[in-house]
Amino acid sequence: MTGQTEALLVGGRAGAGKSSVGYEIHEQLSAVGLRHCLIEGDNLDMAYPEPWEHHLAERNLAAMWANYRALDYRRMIYTNTASVLKKVIGELTAAMGDDPQVTGVLLTCSDTTARQRLAQREIGSALDQHVERSAQMARRLDRHAPVWVHRVATDARTVADIAAEVISLTGWT
Numbered sequence: 252m253t254g255q256t257e258a259l260l261v262g263g264r265a266g267a268g269k270s271s272v273g274y275e276i277h278e279q280l281s282a283v284g285l286r287h288c289l290i291e292g293d294n295l296d297m298a299y300p301e302p303w304e305h306h307l308a309e310r311n312l313a314a315m316w317a318n319y320r321a322l323d324y325r326r327m328i329y330t331n332t333a334s335v336l337k338k339v340i341g342e343l344t345a346a347m348g349d350d351p352q353v354t355g356v357l358l359t360c361s362d363t364t365a366r367q368r369l370a371q372r373e374i375g376s377a378l379d380q381h382v383e384r385s386a387q388m389a390r391r392l393d394r395h396a397p398v399w400v401h402r403v404a405t406d407a408r409t410v411a412d413i414a415a416e417v418i419s420l421t422g423w424t
Contacts, residue, residue: 256325256351259421260343262335262392263358265385266365268405268413272358273330275414283424285326288319292331309346316347326423327351332388335396354421355400358413359393362386364406 259276263269270291277289295308295315316327327347333339335355344351360368365385366378373381396402401420405413418424 254325256320256347256349257327257421257423258344258347258351258353259326259328259417259423260334260340260353260355261328261330261358261417262332262356262396262400263405264360264365264389264392265332265381266368267358267360267389268368268410269330269332269358271410272405272413272417273328275410276328276418279411279414279418280328280423285423286324287326287328287423288315288324289328290315290330292329292334306342309342312343313346313348316349320349333392335392335400337395337397340397355397356417356420357392357396357400357402358405359389359402360405362389365389 261269261273261276273289273291277287280287290312292308292312295311296302298307312329319327329343331339334343335357340353340355344353362382366382369381369385370378403413403416403420
């Protein structure tokens with residue numbers, strides 16, 4: 252294993268574009284031949300009943316990152332709503348176990364944009380509930396993400412443009 256490891260943590264409210272931007276970052280970095288991995292944090296502990304008290308997401312991240320590091324990957328893109336909160340950043344970097352250099356990005360959008368995006372994927376009766384939870388999380392993220400975390404607005408922008416801006420913040424290309 253060689254070189255400093257780096258983590259790009261992409262957070263934001265539901266509907267801000269985390270998954271779409273994460274996949275586009277992956278595509279753009281792949282197009283220029285930059286070695287990296289993409290991990291969707293939501294998938295690391297998606298179970299019922301919820302296993303949060305067991306720190307399963309962090310344990311799964313540690314196992315996945317160890318496997319990537321064994322193959323000499325040193326750059327990770329990680330998307331998850333709360334990934335840019337101070338406590339979560341500490342948990343994620345501890346799970347990585349190799350003191351990564353961290354770039355934090357908080358994707359933001361208006362309540363109107365979040366509602367429009369969520370309405371495209373929420374086909375049942377829970378849309379209003381999702382929109383309200385998204386608005387609450389947006390306020391929490393805005394208040395509690397460290398000042399060094401970059402804020403990137405996603406309203407009325409293409410996913411490719413947002414991803415290019417986020418990549419520029421990492422210094423990876």
